[in-house]
Amino acid sequence: MNATVREEKKKYEFVSIDTASPCNARCIFCFNDWSNIKGAIMKPEVFEKTLPLLEMTGYDGFYVSCLFEPTLNPDFSRLLTMMPESGRNKAFFTTNLVKKLSDEDLTAFSKANIDHINISLETYDRALYDRLTGTKGSHFYENLERLGVLAKENGMKLRLITMILKSNIDELPALIKKAREELSPVRHELRTPYYFKASKEQMDIAESELLPRMELDEKGKALFDAAGGADNIIIDLSNDLESFQKKRNEDFDTHITSSSERPGSANFRVRIESDGTGHFGHRSETKELFDLEKLDDPGKYFSEALVRLQSLEASNFFLGELSEKKKSLFSFAKKKEAKKPAFLTLPVELSEIRFPSSLDEAVLFDGRFLHLSGWETASAKNNISSKDRLFLLKDKERFLALKPFTVKRPDVANALSDNSLEDSGFDLVIDTNGLSDIKDLSLYSAYQTSEKLIAFEIA
Numbered sequence: 001m002n003a004t005v006r007e008e009k010k011k012y013e014f015v016s017i018d019t020a021s022p023c024n025a026r027c028i029f030c031f032n033d034w035s036n037i038k039g040a041i042m043k044p045e046v047f048e049k050t051l052p053l054l055e056m057t058g059y060d061g062f063y064v065s066c067l068f069e070p071t072l073n074p075d076f077s078r079l080l081t082m083m084p085e086s087g088r089n090k091a092f093f094t095t096n097l098v099k100k101l102s103d104e105d106l107t108a109f110s111k112a113n114i115d116h117i118n119i120s121l122e123t124y125d126r127a128l129y130d131r132l133t134g135t136k137g138s139h140f141y142e143n144l145e146r147l148g149v150l151a152k153e154n155g156m157k158l159r160l161i162t163m164i165l166k167s168n169i170d171e172l173p174a175l176i177k178k179a180r181e182e183l184s185p186v187r188h189e190l191r192t193p194y195y196f197k198a199s200k201e202q203m204d205i206a207e208s209e210l211l212p213r214m215e216l217d218e219k220g221k222a223l224f225d226a227a228g229g230a231d232n233i234i235i236d237l238s239n240d241l242e243s244f245q246k247k248r249n250e251d252f253d254t255h256i257t258s259s260s261e262r263p264g265s266a267n268f269r270v271r272i273e274s275d276g277t278g279h280f281g282h283r284s285e286t287k288e289l290f291d292l293e294k295l296d297d298p299g300k301y302f303s304e305a306l307v308r309l310q311s312l313e314a315s316n317f318f319l320g321e322l323s324e325k326k327k328s329l330f331s332f333a334k335k336k337e338a339k340k341p342a343f344l345t346l347p348v349e350l351s352e353i354r355f356p357s358s359l360d361e362a363v364l365f366d367g368r369f370l371h372l373s374g375w376e377t378a379s380a381k382n383n384i385s386s387k388d389r390l391f392l393l394k395d396k397e398r399f400l401a402l403k404p405f406t407v408k409r410p411d412v413a414n415a416l417s418d419n420s421l422e423d424s425g426f427d428l429v430i431d432t433n434g435l436s437d438i439k440d441l442s443l444y445s446a447y448q449t450s451e452k453l454i455a456f457e458i459a
């Protein structure tokens with residue numbers, strides 16, 4: 001393969017931990033399904049076991065707390081100090097600041113040396129705050145003011161998250177300005193509520209706060225005006241009443257892999273509950289569950305898991321080895337592609353024709369897992385639909401059959417003035433364990449006739 005291969009160490013995309021899973025609020029838009037949540041508090045010795053993950057995670061990827069309320073963990077300030085200094089710049093947490101927080105706690109937060117603290121700020125109207133958050137006379141505003149001062153003093157970055165709701169949308173232009181003046185957030189995200197599944201009562205209440213598309217578009221303009229083009233103010237108007245209701249009618253499952261996600265790519269998201277149990281990616285795909293309390297060497301476990309998860313990711317692309325003799329492999333391929341003809345018994349003809357193609361990137365993770373991305377036109381030119389594309393990897397006399405993941409490439413279609421090339425992009429993950437050196441491998445796209453497979457070289 002004539003490609004410049006970049007070597008990288010695989011990291012987890014993010015590690016989402018909750019150090020406490022009750023909440024002292026009941027926001028009317030909250031996506032947590034309270035009927036199914038048993039609150040737990042993470043013990044410091046369990047949190048300690050999450051720490052090897054810090055160096056295995058990418059920037060901004062260590063969520064010390066994200067779905068519930070961390071300040072309800074009595075040891076929370078101590079947990080922050082347990083993180084090694086070297087990895088703290090990847091960490092952050094999200095809080096509602098509802099609980100009365102001591103000067104010591106707020107000082108500890110502001111000096112935690114983590115990347116940032118996320119604060120949920122829905123309104124500056126106290127009565128509305130109580131209604132939206134399901135609290136009464138909370139300590140939110142005084143905590144916010146004190147933390148704002150301490151964060152400035154100690155150089156802690158603050159980010160804000162504000163929900164865009166029926167009850168607060170008219171206030172939001174003023175809220176954006178006030179928050180900017182008083183808190184100087186490094187980022188202020190204003191979002192329309194995501195869809196979630198919970199009890200009928202919880203969903204009805206949330207639905208009553210969603211704005212219809214027309215109103216969002218109309219009132220949204222004032223939000224963009226207030227943001228004044230600042231690139232640290234993010235306004236997401238995408239979730240409207242209509243889409244929430246549509247998903248509700250369809251009973252949309254929020255836990256399935258999105259079709260735009262490369263198969264297995266979500267495996268590298270780690271979820272750790274406050275009771276120390278956890279899983280990787282979409283649980284239904286990776287299947288692997290763990291319990292930190294029972295892990296003696298979490299560093300070894302998580303580092304070995306990275307290899308297992310990459311192997312699982314690569315298996316999504318592997319159809320089988322091409323061979324006329326090895327009938328077992330032939331049947332494996334047939335099982336995977338049940339409705340397909342038995343293409344793996346066919347001989348391969350390497351074509352002299354070279355359709356336009358490009359290998360844009362080749363990255364080898366951990367010396368073993370090869371990620372290839374690029375585009376090729378042979379499939380479209382031979383009328384192979386994007387879901388039926390077939391690639392072959394030639395290794396000496398062997399061919400491995402692979403199923404690429406199709407990526408939209410309007411740039412290629414434009415450049416070559418051919419709309420049929422919209423789906424010409426591909427991503428591929430190959431486990432090179434047991435294969436020859438990468439430079440001795442060749443990649444082809446192939447199509448099948450009744451008696452052979454014709455292969456066109458990509459790289």
Ligand SMILES: C[S@@+](CC[C@H](N)C(=O)[O-])C[C@H]1O[C@@H](n2cnc3c(N)ncnc32)[C@H](O)[C@@H]1O
Binds near residue numbers: 023096120
């Ligand atoms: C679930 S909370 C957990 C952290 C903490 N309890 C808090 O509210 O700040 C994390 C963030 O998600 C936001 N959130 C809650 N429900 C949401 C929804 N349905 N759609 C989008 N964001 C939501 C909250 O406003 C908060 O900023």
Ligand code: SF4
Binds near residue numbers: 026
């Ligand atoms: S404070 Fe956070 S976790 Fe609690 S109810 Fe509100 S959004 Fe949900």
